Amino acid sequence: MALFNPAHVVGAIGDPAAAVETIVGHYADLGVPFCILFRDEVAPGLADACAAAGLVEHWQMPLMVLDPIPDEGPSVDGLEVTSVDASTLEAYGDVLSAGFGMPRELVSGLMGAELLVETPGFTGILGVLDGEPVAASGVFVTDATAGIYNVATVASARGRGIGAAVTWAAALAGREAGATRSILQASEMGEPVHARMGYATPDRYRQFEGGAPTPS
Numbered sequence: 001m002a003l004f005n006p007a008h009v010v011g012a013i014g015d016p017a018a019a020v021e022t023i024v025g026h027y028a029d030l031g032v033p034f035c036i037l038f039r040d041e042v043a044p045g046l047a048d049a050c051a052a053a054g055l056v057e058h059w060q061m062p063l064m065v066l067d068p069i070p071d072e073g074p075s076v077d078g079l080e081v082t083s084v085d086a087s088t089l090e091a092y093g094d095v096l097s098a099g100f101g102m103p104r105e106l107v108s109g110l111m112g113a114e115l116l117v118e119t120p121g122f123t124g125i126l127g128v129l130d131g132e133p134v135a136a137s138g139v140f141v142t143d144a145t146a147g148i149y150n151v152a153t154v155a156s157a158r159g160r161g162i163g164a165a166v167t168w169a170a171a172l173a174g175r176e177a178g179a180t181r182s183i184l185q186a187s188e189m190g191e192p193v194h195a196r197m198g199y200a201t202p203d204r205y206r207q208f209e210g211g212a213p214t215p216s
Helices: 016-030 046-052 089-100 104-111 162-176 191-196
Strands: 006-008 034-038 061-066 079-083 122-129 132-142 145-153 181-185 200-210
Touching (some): 006 016, 016 046, 046 200, 089 122, 089 132, 089 145, 145 162, 162 181, 162 191
Parallel strands (some): 006 034
Antiparallel strands (some): 061 181, 079 122, 122 132, 132 145
């Protein structure tokens, strides 16, 4: 999956075409699809170089910010939201798998659900509706910032405000840990949900993808 093989560009590049050539060559040697992620203001000229190299822009991922984090957020009737621990870890991974439409082993191997919940500063959130795990999220706190990740809702429970509820729960957990603002990188499905919650979009990431090389 291209998204799991990212090249993050975090500073200005003197020769964008040469940089793209280096990145493409690196992943060609590995034989895997990849993506290049950057912001235009950080790396001007890189988008043109990616397009010239035949890379395809997937979409422009929003960098969303909620500042400040409010005291409380709305809840959903019948939804119990708890922090993930050893007893709910398996259910957390199952929900991420179902919500993102990913094989369960991929959740464990690449997303590292089991490892994440043991990482200092990270809190996993599980939403249980009428006794059934249906949603997940997570928050990682760094200084004053609560980064929200892994927001997923199983298909049968969508459209009921549950995704927003577990996002609120993650943001509020970050607030309790000392954060004053929340950030997230929304999916196309999640962007309007988070916008209704009050998250602003000061910038977007460009995301250009390249496929795995065809065997000769």
